[in-house]
Amino acid sequence: MIVVKFRVVVVVFFLSFLWTFANCDVAVSCDLKENCILPCQFQPGPEEVIHWMKENIPVHSFYYNKDQLGNQDQRFKGRTSVFKDQISSGNASLLLKNVNIQDGGRYRCYTSTTRGNQELFIPLTVDVPVQKVYIEQSGESIICRSEGIYPEPTLTWSTDPESSSSIESKPSVQQNGQLYSISSSLTRSEIDAGLNYSCTVSTKKSRRTATLFKLTTVTGSESSESERAIQCSDSKTPVTRFIWRFDHSQIIVTQSEAGGSYTVSEEWRPYVKSVSETGSLTLQNLSTDKKGIYTCELINVDETLIKNTFLQITEEKSHSNAIIIGVVVVGVVAVIAAIVLLLVYRNIKDRKNKNKMKKDGENKPDENESFHHLMHVNL
Numbered sequence: 001m002i003v004v005k006f007r008v009v010v011v012v013f014f015l016s017f018l019w020t021f022a023n024c025d026v027a028v029s030c031d032l033k034e035n036c037i038l039p040c041q042f043q044p045g046p047e048e049v050i051h052w053m054k055e056n057i058p059v060h061s062f063y064y065n066k067d068q069l070g071n072q073d074q075r076f077k078g079r080t081s082v083f084k085d086q087i088s089s090g091n092a093s094l095l096l097k098n099v100n101i102q103d104g105g106r107y108r109c110y111t112s113t114t115r116g117n118q119e120l121f122i123p124l125t126v127d128v129p130v131q132k133v134y135i136e137q138s139g140e141s142i143i144c145r146s147e148g149i150y151p152e153p154t155l156t157w158s159t160d161p162e163s164s165s166s167i168e169s170k171p172s173v174q175q176n177g178q179l180y181s182i183s184s185s186l187t188r189s190e191i192d193a194g195l196n197y198s199c200t201v202s203t204k205k206s207r208r209t210a211t212l213f214k215l216t217t218v219t220g221s222e223s224s225e226s227e228r229a230i231q232c233s234d235s236k237t238p239v240t241r242f243i244w245r246f247d248h249s250q251i252i253v254t255q256s257e258a259g260g261s262y263t264v265s266e267e268w269r270p271y272v273k274s275v276s277e278t279g280s281l282t283l284q285n286l287s288t289d290k291k292g293i294y295t296c297e298l299i300n301v302d303e304t305l306i307k308n309t310f311l312q313i314t315e316e317k318s319h320s321n322a323i324i325i326g327v328v329v330v331g332v333v334a335v336i337a338a339i340v341l342l343l344v345y346r347n348i349k350d351r352k353n354k355n356k357m358k359k360d361g362e363n364k365p366d367e368n369e370s371f372h373h374l375m376h377v378n379l
């Protein structure tokens with residue numbers, strides 16, 4: 001009997017060792033604010049007891065067939081549960097809701113039944129995915145940055161078309177509390193104004209790209225009737241979120257949700273005619289003070305696109321000058337033409353008169369005479 005018992009203990013011990021060994025390396029990572037399952041399995045048996053602890057802090061307990069939350073730490077209140085219908089089949093996994101940064105750490109799953117007990121350790125890391133990547137041209141450099149990320153992110157640059165010299169700008173990484181910030185900038189010597197630049201920030205589980213398109217120029221004319229459309233993207237599909245800015249500061253229009261309505265800032269209302277579904281902005285009532293850089297920032301599910309367009313505005317004055325010059329030129333030409341025609345006509349008439357005199361002398365009827373008379377009258 002003793003031998004048998006000893007064997008069972010050895011087997012149980014070995015099994016639990018196996019379980020521990022098999023499971024302790026299974027690190028779990030969950031995204032911030034998401035729900036998370038910490039896995040834990042045991043040999044099914046009667047009278048289950050489950051204790052979930054995090055570094056000796058009580059997280060969740062279950063025995064006598066129900067949750068026992070008397071000792072539960074405040075920080076886990078209302079966020080934990082076990083799958084009661086699956087406990088009898090040896091599933092002691094813990095559901096942890098709305099995960100926060102402090103939840104990261106080493107969890108212990110203790111289970112026991114009349115058949116024995118076991119202890120598993122499950123390390124949890126809480127990932128904070130890359131939320132937003134900022135890219136901007138500032139002075140003569142292009143800067144890319146992102147913040148509030150966990151674990152440590154990486155940053156890479158690329159160009160369109162691919163540039164022959166690869167960009168090897170080492171990003172600077174900072175850790176603030178637990179979260180990381182990352183940034184990188186390209187200096188003037190590294191920038192080719194004819195290329196589009198993309199910057200990708202990624203962790204193992206998340207990635208976002210921001211693209212800065214090369215600067216384009218469009219021309220509009222200063223007049224209350226003229227309109228000028230500026231494209232936001234090449235995409236023909238409706239865009240999700242966008243912001244239009246003027247000279248890197250003033251906000252012109254924002255649209256904060258896909259297919260939603262856009263909001264034009266008070267100041268820009270007289271100048272914004274419309275904004276299309278694809279985000280292109282139509283301006284009206286332009287004056288030269290509206291000359292400058294229009295930036296469209298488009299935020300999609302996994303990327304941010306930045307397009308700068310320089311709007312050149314031609315002055316109305318030069319237009320009317322041109323018209324006046326045009327009118328003057330046309331007038332002068334017309335006068336000269338009239339004078340020339342008159343001279344030519346005189347010349348012809350003189351010759352005809354001479355001929356007529358000759359013909360009159362010969363006393364022959366002249367068919368041209370009546371025509372000449374007509375011409376004379378008409379003149």
Ligand SMILES: *[C@@H]1O[C@H](CO)[C@@H](O)[C@H](O)[C@H]1NC(C)=O
Pocket residue numbers: 037039040041083086091092093
């Ligand atoms: C335990 O149950 C949960 C909920 O159904 C399930 O998601 C999980 O995969 C199960 N765990 C194991 C180890 O079977």
Ligand SMILES: *[C@@H]1O[C@H](CO)[C@@H](O)[C@H](O)[C@H]1NC(C)=O
Pocket residue numbers: 160161194195196213214234
């Ligand atoms: C840059 O992006 C624009 C817009 O998508 C595209 O039309 C163009 O071909 C890209 N490359 C260059 C070198 O302009």
Ligand SMILES: *[C@@H]1O[C@H](CO)[C@@H](O)[C@H](O)[C@H]1NC(C)=O
Pocket residue numbers: 224270271285
């Ligand atoms: C044009 O702009 C001026 C201000 O510059 C504004 O007073 C006027 O109402 C605008 N006209 C239209 C048609 O919006």
